[in-house]
Amino acid sequence: xxxxxxxxxxxxxxxxxxxxxxxxxxxxxxxxxxxxxxxxxxxxxxxxxxxxxxxxxxxxxxxxxxxxxxxxxxxxxxxxxxxxxxxxxxxxxxxxxxxxxxxxxxxxxxxxxxxxxxxxxxxxxxxxxxxxxxxxxxxxxxxxxxxxxxxxxxxx
Amino acid sequence: xxxxxxxxxxxxxxxxxxxxxxxxxxxxxxxxxxxxxxxxxxxxxxxxxxxxxxxxxxxxxxxxxxxxxxxxxxxxxxxxxxxxxxxxxxxxxxxxxxxxxxxxxxxxxxxxxxxxxxxxxxxxxxxxxxxxxxxxxxxxxxxxxxxxxxxxxxxx
DNA sequence: TGACTCATGTCAGTAGTCTGACATAGCGTG
DNA sequence: CACGCTATGTCAGACTACTGACATGAGTCA
Numbered sequence: 393x394x395x396x397x398x399x400x401x402x403x404x405x406x407x408x409x410x411x412x413x414x415x416x417x418x419x420x421x422x423x424x425x426x427x428x429x430x431x432x433x434x435x436x437x438x439x440x441x442x443x444x445x446x447x448x449x450x451x452x453x454x455x456x457x458x459x460x461x462x463x464x465x466x467x468x469x470x471x472x473x474x475x476x477x478x479x480x481x482x483x484x485x486x487x488x489x490x491x492x493x494x495x496x497x498x499x500x501x502x503x504x505x506x507x508x509x510x511x512x513x514x515x516x517x518x519x520x521x522x523x524x525x526x527x528x529x530x531x532x533x534x535x536x537x538x539x540x541x542x543x544x545x546x547x548x
Numbered sequence: 549x550x551x552x553x554x555x556x557x558x559x560x561x562x563x564x565x566x567x568x569x570x571x572x573x574x575x576x577x578x579x580x581x582x583x584x585x586x587x588x589x590x591x592x593x594x595x596x597x598x599x600x601x602x603x604x605x606x607x608x609x610x611x612x613x614x615x616x617x618x619x620x621x622x623x624x625x626x627x628x629x630x631x632x633x634x635x636x637x638x639x640x641x642x643x644x645x646x647x648x649x650x651x652x653x654x655x656x657x658x659x660x661x662x663x664x665x666x667x668x669x670x671x672x673x674x675x676x677x678x679x680x681x682x683x684x685x686x687x688x689x690x691x692x693x694x695x696x697x698x699x700x701x702x703x704x
Numbered sequence: 705t706g707a708c709t710c711a712t713g714t715c716a717g718t719a720g721t722c723t724g725a726c727a728t729a730g731c732g733t734g
Numbered sequence: 735c736a737c738g739c740t741a742t743g744t745c746a747g748a749c750t751a752c753t754g755a756c757a758t759g760a761g762t763c764a
Binding site for chain 4: 595597622623625626629630646648649650651
């Protein structure tokens with residue numbers, strides 16, 4: 393920052409104070425997490441959304457495209473593009489026709505399971521590093537705070 | 549979710565437990581915040597990065613392109629594209645030549661100040677809603693936790 | 705002085721995500 | 735049954751942000 397110490401905020405009481413704003417801090421932390429994940433996933437040739445998709449399928453086999461999209465926080469259109477690529481690359485397989493409705497259940501292939509194993513370990517190490525220096529109580533408090541913020545934002 | 553209750557995690561002890569992962573929760577909260585901000589900024593014809601840039605300039609006039617990029621958590625290339633558009637639209641103005649080095653200081657125009665006033669109020673209301681139901685102590689704890697996570701992720 | 709390193713601005717191309725739109729399947733209600 | 739509502743899958747186009755690359759200015763050091 394190349395400016396002096398005069399406070400440009402003076403006389404502007406309607407601004408969001410960046411350095412004390414929880415919203416800004418939330419974005420900052422999320423950005424740092426994303427960057428750290430990209431760094432460890434890049435050598436594996438995997439993006440964050442790619443990883444998220446496989447991780448979701450590892451934990452909950454049979455999720456549909458729309459469910460995966462919600463779990464990875466992207467639109468179902470974006471997830472659809474990704475799923476087509478993953479199917480082409482043999483990491484996942486989708487039922488040919490819907491057992492009910494239009495939702496097509498998706499599963500990991502053996503290849504997909506190998507891919508997610510490496511990626512999951514890498515991401516787990518990032519999360520471990522992120523939590524270093526935080527006590528159990530700190531983590532529990534952060535957990536409740538993040539849940540509270542998410543819930544409050546959703547009920548609009 | 550359309551699956552039964554069998555636990556696919558059984559026998560896979562290396563997975564990131566989504567529903568208890570602070571990393572996942574952080575992404576979820578950040579995603580909710582971003583969606584809420586986009587919702588209130590859309591009527592103003594403004595994206596989140598667009599808003600972030602103007603807010604930074606309102607609080608710290610004279611920031612350079614690279615400094616704005618870091619503050620808005622995008623690359624300097626992305627911010628450069630945005631700044632060119634904002635300059636064309638008359639919301640900001642940049643010095644013609646660098647007073648020192650190559651960094652070009654940027655300021656809001658009168659038009660830019662009017663734009664950010666509305667946007668800032670809208671975003672402030674979102675943040676207020678996000679914090680509803682959290683005590684001062686909760687907010688302070690969240691503040692410390694987010695700072696700790698960001699710091700831990702950065703020192704790689 | 706010259707070489708090296710770092711930060712900055714900028715151009716070009718690529719990749720990921722989004723909005724808009726359409727068709728279809730299930731569900732509830734008159 | 736017919737109608738509306740909701741959720742889903744998918745295609746197409748536009749936009750945003752990214753990576754890669756190059757040139758320039760400032761500081762460091764032998």
